[in-house]
Amino acid sequence: MTVEMSIEMTMGMQAELQRLLLKDSVSEFFVREADLLDARKFDDWLALLSDDIRYWMPMARNVAMDDFDREFTAEGLDANWMDEGIETLRQRVAQLATGVHWAEQPPSRTTHMISNLQIMSVEPDAAAPQLVTTRCRFLVYRNRLETEQDVFIGKRNDTLRREAKDWRLVRREIYLDQNVMLAKNISVFF
Numbered sequence: 001m002t003v004e005m006s007i008e009m010t011m012g013m014q015a016e017l018q019r020l021l022l023k024d025s026v027s028e029f030f031v032r033e034a035d036l037l038d039a040r041k042f043d044d045w046l047a048l049l050s051d052d053i054r055y056w057m058p059m060a061r062n063v064a065m066d067d068f069d070r071e072f073t074a075e076g077l078d079a080n081w082m083d084e085g086i087e088t089l090r091q092r093v094a095q096l097a098t099g100v101h102w103a104e105q106p107p108s109r110t111t112h113m114i115s116n117l118q119i120m121s122v123e124p125d126a127a128a129p130q131l132v133t134t135r136c137r138f139l140v141y142r143n144r145l146e147t148e149q150d151v152f153i154g155k156r157n158d159t160l161r162r163e164a165k166d167w168r169l170v171r172r173e174i175y176l177d178q179n180v181m182l183a184k185n186i187s188v189f190f
Contacts, residue, residue, distance in 0.1 A: 023119055026134055026160060029167045034112035037189055042093040045189065049086060050161060050168040057082040057190070060179035072175060081186060082174070089189075096187075103185040106144065110188055113139040120157075131170075132160045138174075142188055150183040152176060152190065 029048070036045040049055075058072040058080045073080055084092075095101050116137040123131040140152040159171040174190045 019119070022122065022132065023117065026119065026132060026167070027114075027117055029160065030114045030117070030136070030158075033169075034114060037112055038110050040096075040107060042096060042189075046086075046090060046093055048167075048169055049089065050163065050170045051086050053084075053086050053089070053169060054171045055082060055084040055089060055174075056080060056172065057174035057176065060176060062179055081176070081181070101187065103187040104144075108142045108144045108188060110143075111141045112190075113141075114156075115139075130162050132167075134158045134160070138190060140188055140190055142183070148184070152183070152188070153178075154190075156190065 033045065033048055036042075036048070056075060058075065058078070060072055061070060063070050075083070096104055096107075099105065114136050116135075118135045119132060120135050121131075121133040134157070136156050136158070138152075138154060138156050142148075142150040142152075154174060154176040156175070157171075157173040158169060160167040161170045162168075172190070
């Protein structure tokens, strides 16, 4: 083996190690976020969000096979389940904290599950990431009262930005796999 081949192998292993460490760091962020949501620590959850967050969930439509580009409502053009920034999210959390939120009295019990995490892009590079775009699958289970149960399943595209030493959520796109909302409300965060 030549010195050049050895250097290339070492650099390749270092790049793979950086990729794995980045994926682990992002995964830990999402696990911590899910734990905060399930524990109803919404103020702590808000601290994970950037001040310029875009929290968007389009509505799904049943479309013909040759019209898949219209499967979800368009951002900024159509009605969406959610299209929120930091102020609206803070207002939702403040309303939940009052204890008089009709859809959350008594409070829901939730479990957030995240899987199939993929790192889609890294800027500027994996060695010093500042902006990371991810894709994952999620399942959110909600139980309330004796008989109310809701299951939300879908896909998420998230963008995280490194601020100081911590990640902050900059953008979340939530794509539910159902086009008819069977839940009585959407008072949970995804």
